[in-house]
Amino acid sequence: MTEYAIETVNLTKEFTRKTPISKPNVGLACSVNEGHGERFLVLDEVNLGVKPGELFGLMGPNGAGKTTLIKILCTILAPTRGEALVNGFNVECESKRVKSQIGAVLDFDHGWYGRLTGRQNLRFYADLSLVPGGEVRHRLNNVLELTEMSQKADDWYQKLSTGERRRLDIARAILPDPSILLLDEPTLGIDVASAHKLRGFIRDELCRKEGKTVLFTTHNMDEAEELCDKVAIIDHGKIVACDQPTGIMQLIQPTAYLEIEALNITDRTISEIEVMEGVTELSVIDKSGNRMRLRAGVISPDVVGPRICRGIIEAGGDILLMNRHLPSLEESFLRLTGESEA
Amino acid sequence: MSCLSTFRQVFAFYRRDLVNATSYKLNIFFQAMGMFVWAFVLGMLGKIAAPAMTSMMRNYGDMDYSTFLLVGMIFNNFLNESLMHPRAIVNPGSLERILMSPVNIPVFVMGTLSYPMFMLLLLNLAIFPTVGVLFFSMKISAVNWSTLAFILLLGIISMWGFGIISATVQLVTKRWEPVSWFFQVFSAAISGMWYDPSVLLTIDPSGFIQKLAWCLPQTYVFYMQRQAFIGRDLTSLLFPYVLNLFLIIIIVFPVSMKLFLAALRKCKVQGSLGWE
Numbered sequence: 366m367t368e369y370a371i372e373t374v375n376l377t378k379e380f381t382r383k384t385p386i387s388k389p390n391v392g393l394a395c396s397v398n399e400g401h402g403e404r405f406l407v408l409d410e411v412n413l414g415v416k417p418g419e420l421f422g423l424m425g426p427n428g429a430g431k432t433t434l435i436k437i438l439c440t441i442l443a444p445t446r447g448e449a450l451v452n453g454f455n456v457e458c459e460s461k462r463v464k465s466q467i468g469a470v471l472d473f474d475h476g477w478y479g480r481l482t483g484r485q486n487l488r489f490y491a492d493l494s495l496v497p498g499g500e501v502r503h504r505l506n507n508v509l510e511l512t513e514m515s516q517k518a519d520d521w522y523q524k525l526s527t528g529e530r531r532r533l534d535i536a537r538a539i540l541p542d543p544s545i546l547l548l549d550e551p552t553l554g555i556d557v558a559s560a561h562k563l564r565g566f567i568r569d570e571l572c573r574k575e576g577k578t579v580l581f582t583t584h585n586m587d588e589a590e591e592l593c594d595k596v597a598i599i600d601h602g603k604i605v606a607c608d609q610p611t612g613i614m615q616l617i618q619p620t621a622y623l624e625i626e627a628l629n630i631t632d633r634t635i636s637e638i639e640v641m642e643g644v645t646e647l648s649v650i651d652k653s654g655n656r657m658r659l660r661a662g663v664i665s666p667d668v669v670g671p672r673i674c675r676g677i678i679e680a681g682g683d684i685l686l687m688n689r690h691l692p693s694l695e696e697s698f699l700r701l702t703g704e705s706e707a
Numbered sequence: 708m709s710c711l712s713t714f715r716q717v718f719a720f721y722r723r724d725l726v727n728a729t730s731y732k733l734n735i736f737f738q739a740m741g742m743f744v745w746a747f748v749l750g751m752l753g754k755i756a757a758p759a760m761t762s763m764m765r766n767y768g769d770m771d772y773s774t775f776l777l778v779g780m781i782f783n784n785f786l787n788e789s790l791m792h793p794r795a796i797v798n799p800g801s802l803e804r805i806l807m808s809p810v811n812i813p814v815f816v817m818g819t820l821s822y823p824m825f826m827l828l829l830l831n832l833a834i835f836p837t838v839g840v841l842f843f844s845m846k847i848s849a850v851n852w853s854t855l856a857f858i859l860l861l862g863i864i865s866m867w868g869f870g871i872i873s874a875t876v877q878l879v880t881k882r883w884e885p886v887s888w889f890f891q892v893f894s895a896a897i898s899g900m901w902y903d904p905s906v907l908l909t910i911d912p913s914g915f916i917q918k919l920a921w922c923l924p925q926t927y928v929f930y931m932q933r934q935a936f937i938g939r940d941l942t943s944l945l946f947p948y949v950l951n952l953f954l955i956i957i958i959v960f961p962v963s964m965k966l967f968l969a970a971l972r973k974c975k976v977q978g979s980l981g982w983e
Contacts, residue, residue, distance in 0.1 A: 380978055433978070441803045443975040464809050475981070476804025478723060480730040485723075492719030493808040495712055521730075 370545055370578040371415035371438065375447035378408040378433050378602075407433045409602035410447065415580055415595075417544075420572045422593035422610075423582045426702055430602045431582040432471075435549050438580070439469045451545060468538035469547040470531075479523030483514060483533050486522055487540060494541035508536040511566060513559070527554040535563070539571070546571065548581035552588065560588075568592050586698055600702040613701075621666045624650075625659045626686040627677050634680040635659070641676065643669035656685070713814055720818025721825065728822065735826070742830055746838035749776040753843065763903045768937040773843040775933060779900045781831045782862060782932050786894070786925055788823050789863045790887050793870035795819050797878045803981045812967065816871065824863070849938035854945070858935055861952050862928035866890075868959035869924075875963070875970045881979075890923070898925035924959075927952040 382403045408430045415421040425431050436442040437449050440460040448455060454462040477486055484505060491501045509515045512532040517525060525533070531554050538546055551567070552560040571577045583589055589596050590610045597607040606613050639647045643664045651658035663669040666689050674684055728734060753773025757764075760772045767775060796802065796819050805815060839845030873886035894900060897907060897920040904926055907917040920926045927948050934945055941949055974980045 436978070439807050441806055441975060441980055442978050443972065445976075461809060464807060467807075469807060471803070472981070476801045478727055480727050481723065485726055489719050489723045490808065492715055492722075493805070493810050495715065495809065498715075 368416065369414040369450070370417040370419070370452055371413065371421075371580055372450045373411050373413045373434070373447065374450075376408055376411040376413075376434070376437065376444055376449050377406070377446040378430070378437065378442070379445045380405045380407055407602050408437075408444075411599070411602070411604055413597060413604065413607065415578055417578050418572060418576045420568060420579045420592055420594045421581070422589040422596040423580060423599060424584070424586070424589055424596060424698055425582075425599035429599045429702075431599060432549055434599070435469070435471070435547050435580070435582060438463075438547055439467065439471070440464060465541075466543055467545045467547055468541060468543035469549070470534045470538045470551050471549050477522045477530070477533070480521055482519045482521055483525065483529075483536075484509070484518040486533070487518075487537060490537050491540055496541055504540060504542070508540050511539070511570065512536040513562070528556055528559060531555050532559075532563075543577070545578045546580070548579060550582055550584070552583070552585065564588060564592055598698055598701050605701050613698075621663060622690040623659075623661045623663055623666055623670050623673065624686075624688040624690065625661065625673065625677070625684065627657060627659070628683040628685060629655050630657045630659070630677060630682045631680060634677060634682060637676055637680070638673055641669065641672060644673070713811075716810055716814050717818040717821050720815075721821040724819075724822030728826070738826075739830055739834065742834045743838065745780070746777060746835050747842070749773070749780055750838060750843040752776060760902070763906055766903055766905065767933050769846075770933065770937055771844065774839055774845045774936070776901070777835045777839045777843070777845065778933055778936050779929055781835045782859065782928055783894070783900050783925075784827055784831055785824070785859060786862055786866045786928060787891065788827055789820065789866035790870045790873065790890055792820050792823055793867060793874040794877050794884070794887070797874050799981045806971075806980070812964065812971075816867065820867070849936075851935045851938050851940050854935040854940050855932060857941070858928060858931045858945075858949075861949070861956065862924065862932075864960065865924035865928070865952060865956045868956065868963040871963035871967050872959075875967045878967070878970045878974060890925070893919075893923060894925045898923045899929035900925070904930070921951075924952060924955045927955075 382405060407428075411430070411434065413434075423431050423434065433442060437444050437456060438451060440456050440463050443457060450456070451463045452466045454466065456463050476490075478489075481489070487505055487508070488501065491505065496504055506515070509518045512535050514529065514532050514536060517529055522530070522533070531551070535548070535551055538548070546567075548567070552563055555563060567579060567581070572579055581592075593610055595608065596610050596613050598605050598613065635647065635649070638644060638659075638661065644661055645664060646662035648660050649657060650660050661669075661673060663673075670687065670689065674687065677684060750773045753771065753776045757772040760775075764770060764772060764775065770778075793816055796805075796815055810818070836845065836847060840847060869886060869890055873884050876884040876886055897904065897916055899920065904917050904920045907920060908914060911917070931945050931948050931952075939945055971980075
């Protein structure tokens with residue numbers, strides 16, 4: 366038995382497009398012109414491991430391959446090369462077993478019937494998933510309550526708002542009580558308060574209490590930072606970073622900012638700091654009387670910070686305050702995916 | 708998977724479609740009204756055309772032409788639904804989601820067909836025989852019901868095969884599918900819904916069109932169900948026809964399932980399951 370609930374080994378997915386497109390698609394790994402069409406590498410030898418009970422976030426720009434990866438794990442897309450395993454079962458050869466292990470939230474409005482109520486729709490999926498007959502009613506009420514849809518459960522699906530439909534998506538995913546949840550942007554379209562509650566529900570109820578493994582994609586960095594045990598950043602079909610959220614932030618830590626407030630800093634001291642090893646940029650952001658506030662971009666702040674302080678003090682200045690600003694997960698994401706340059 | 712689980716999944720589709728259909732309050736009423744009017748039209752047409760059909764009707768005991776048409780239409784509706792409805796399973800809005808659930812493809816097809824078949828059974832059997840008996844002297848005393856039911860079942864299964872091939876083509880091409888068109892057009896023209904296949908010899912003495920007609924499963928179904936309607940059973944005249952229909956089913960059904968699974972695989976590779 367594998368140590369991972371979800372594991373991909375050199376997972377690669379290529380698509381072929383018959384009509385060549387005129388401009389390159391953002392996020393797609395690469396395109397290769399061939400006689401019969403244009404091949405696009407959407408996942409490029411992706412290796413991931415999600416441990417049981419882990420809350421794993423997958424982040425990346427549009428077209429990076431997040432949904433493709435989720436769809437492969439859901440067995441509705443076949444990989445071109447490599448392997449994807451769910452609780453040790455191969456998504457290609459053992460798709461039936463995989464299906465019984467997962468619950469998934471994918472695109473909006475798929476597989477819902479407008480003139481059935483939310484409850485009737487869920488009942489349909491409970492029967493297809495063979496939820497034990499005696500438990501259906503209890504499970505339905507439970508998931509509707511958890512997703513705060515009890516009040517709207519008997520309205521036609523077509524009358525529900527976008528957010529309510531999203532909640533039903535989640536209710537459907539957790540209805541058969543799967544051990545693994547694959548959530549493709551689960552909070553998309555949900556208002557801030559409900560999204561906050563939903564995040565709490567995913568983390569506290571599903572992961573911590575029930576021990577479910579959750580793999581979810583998101584564009585929301587705060588969400589990933591708040592929720593995830595581990596985050597992978599995918600770009601152009603490749604995993605460019607995979608670690609705990611703090612680990613990801615530390616990956617680009619060397620380029621942190623130091624904010625220094627000091628007295629009696631001379632122009633000569635500023636010039637000396639500017640040319641110090643490890644200082645990438647320096648700017649005066651405030652000056653009043655003999656009090657000055659500096660902002661220094663530095664590589665390895667733990668080394669360069671004390672050096673700057675020493676320089677100021679030796680030149681007769683007094684340090685009042687020094688703050689170190691680590692990049693947020695969002696800044697890390699932008700740097701790692703190269704989006705900040707764009 | 709146990710029979711009970713299969714039945715539960717099929718029933719889930721049935722209930723879904725029933726709830727959906729009954730949400731359109733007048734739909735079933737107007738569907739029934741349409742059938743009622745259509746049954747009258749066929750009955751009248753039978754009465755008017757009966758003198759010209761005397762020689763053809765010798766193959767069908769004392770059945771009159773109105774009954775010939777009404778009985779044919781009951782089965783025609785079932786055969787058409789069996790042919791057309793499997794395409795509903797490739798609906799891009801729900802295909803991905805259903806495939807993510809632990810439902811087998813045959814259960815998916817059966818489930819999707821369960822409600823339309825039930826409604827057809829209900830409406831067809833209520834309306835056409837009623838109109839026939841009340842207004843066009845249809846005789847039902849001699850009907851061999853068990854043979855009729857068996858032939859209906861065979862007919863439905865045989866057309867499912869072609870319906871699944873039709874769904875397969877649609878799954879791959881997304882729009883164009885000639886299979887159901889072919890069967891509908893040929894069925895109307897030569898399979899025996901409107902006249903016995905022997906009539907085809909009058910327009911094509913070489914017998915080619917008639918031979919072509921006997922390649923279609925509908926021709927066997929129409930012929931056998933009318934024979935069952937006048938009391939014949941499987942062990943007498945019908946046996947060779949049943950064997951031929953079986954042969955068609957044995958060849959077409961597994962081939963259709965293999966083709967459908969291959970098309971699904973192709974779509975999974977292309978990522979086009981959810982495309983319209």
